[in-house]
Amino acid sequence: MSTTSTAFADSATMLRRNLVHAKRYPNMSVAVIVMPSVLLLVFRFVFGGALEKSSGGHYIDYLAPGMLLMVPAYLTASVAVSICTDSTKGIVDRFRTMGITQSAMLTGHVIGALLQAMLGIVFMSLVALLIGWRPDANVIEWIAAFGLLAFVSFALNWVAVAVGLLSPNPEGASNMLFPIIMLPFLGSGLVGTETMPVGLRQFAEFQPFTPITETIRGLLMGTEIGADGIIALAWCVGLAVAGYLWSNSIFGKRIR
Template sequence: MSTSYALADSATMLRRNLLHAKRYPSMLFGVILMPSILLLIFKFVFGGALEKSSGGNYIDYLAPGMLLMVPAYLTASVAVSIVTDSTKGIVNRFRTMGITQSAMLTGHVIGALLQAMLGIVVMSGVALLIGWRPNANVAEWIAAFGLLAFMSFALNWLAVALGLLSPNPEGASNAVFPIIMLPFLGSGLVSTDTMPVGLRQFAEYQLFTPITETIRGLLMGTEIGNSGYLALAWCAGIAIVGFFWSNSIFRRQTD
């Protein structure tokens, strides 16, 4: 099938995905606004103590790391949506319509990417309202949002694969739970220097830490070092693995 047909089918699946999000606003509320609520909790419940210990404005440290919560939370929505389609027979209906095999998966990924960027914009607005003061120029903002989009794209493909492997929506939400927890175990909330040795080593080498440090460096002017290269490598690796893994699973299930 030609590339033009594949693109057209993917666009159709994207519209379907966005219509589903519009019809079920409660799920959209959960995955987009919940990270912003967590931002408020960490700022106003824990921020006082952490700000005194750090000697600085905690929201300036916290906000860049919390932006990564949005793509992480959206993996649950992607995985659940994929397994719902797979278990309700909609895939077989699409096959009889001659739709490009990977179009359904691509529609979910791009739809979730658009929702993630909306959530990131919302969280950025909330953070600015409660005192976040980034000093980035236009190019640095574009680079930061580009990296966040790349990360969301990569995690969405991984979530698709995990959703396809899951027997039901409950299993899908459990499968992506480690992804949702990883931002809490990196440098997004506190410096890794304050952590016990074992946890600090894990936090320093897991994927969210270099991405967090890159976003923080772009928006707040802190040192990035080699975190930028590591962040791009993590995102590219996850995207490639997730894309080929999910398409391989999907082909086996639909043959």
């Protein structure tokens, strides 16, 4: 068996391990999937009336595309905690004694979290449709939007893996990802950036979640995308590559 096929088989095994853990301990999975949808309901029904002016009318149509990004952002804490738990409780040392591709453990966590993220995104989409969201995307645009969301989740998961490996304990791992969880709130997901104070507006316009949000909103709602699509893909590629190299560097030093 080639090195590539061995690594693929080992990653698939680690993916099954993570899915079994998710099945045995469903509370974390349910929280990750359901909590972002609860936030969607809060912003729609508690703050929606006050924020209607930012959307130009039907706030749920403005809100839903941005809130979909809450799922991969919120999931990063779970990924970091899982990785940190494995690395601090001797699981990594146990895997070192086996004839497996060492980085397969990391890949298993990333792909497992990606599947959870897509389940959460589908769940939130259904909730949004039930409360009045009416996207006008065709099949190709839906596929493109979900593909971008999957790419975002994949990239953020690798960053979360690196943070989890660096953290001394699971609590620290969860807290270190708080800035990423907050970024969707500090972009164009909830309100237009033109309504923000100057300093915050500049930050919102140049942070990664704003072009990603505008691209998803454009695909699903037909708004102008412009250069945001290229910028969103560039952010995803950059975060994925940086997270992958960073996490594997940390993991390689640890197992040595």
